[in-house]
Amino acid sequence: MAQTAMTIRLDQDLKVQFDALCSEFGMSTNTAFNIFARTVVRKRRIPFVIEAPAIEDVADKGKVAFDEIRSKVEGGEIPGLTSEEIDEEIRLSREGK
Numbered sequence: 001m002a003q004t005a006m007t008i009r010l011d012q013d014l015k016v017q018f019d020a021l022c023s024e025f026g027m028s029t030n031t032a033f034n035i036f037a038r039t040v041v042r043k044r045r046i047p048f049v050i051e052a053p054a055i056e057d058v059a060d061k062g063k064v065a066f067d068e069i070r071s072k073v074e075g076g077e078i079p080g081l082t083s084e085e086i087d088e089e090i091r092l093s094r095e096g097k
Helices: 012-025 029-043 054-073 084-095
Strands: none
Touching: 012 029, 054 084
């Protein structure tokens, strides 16, 4: 079977981590991508679930995190940050700055 080359772009740190993990598995990065490609073609689907949380879940988690930080700031647990600074960051974020 004829072979062909394919180029992909990865974040440098991700590539290093992926190469190391493939090595631990006893295979090359090239072999890992070939296994992935063959599985996609054979099953006619991505062999794992790709999903994102519902927007409401993300917003709810953001609100919880925001409330925790605000509580820590008000309790003096995060020195050098004030409630006013938090409010200003939110204002700037909403304005897209």
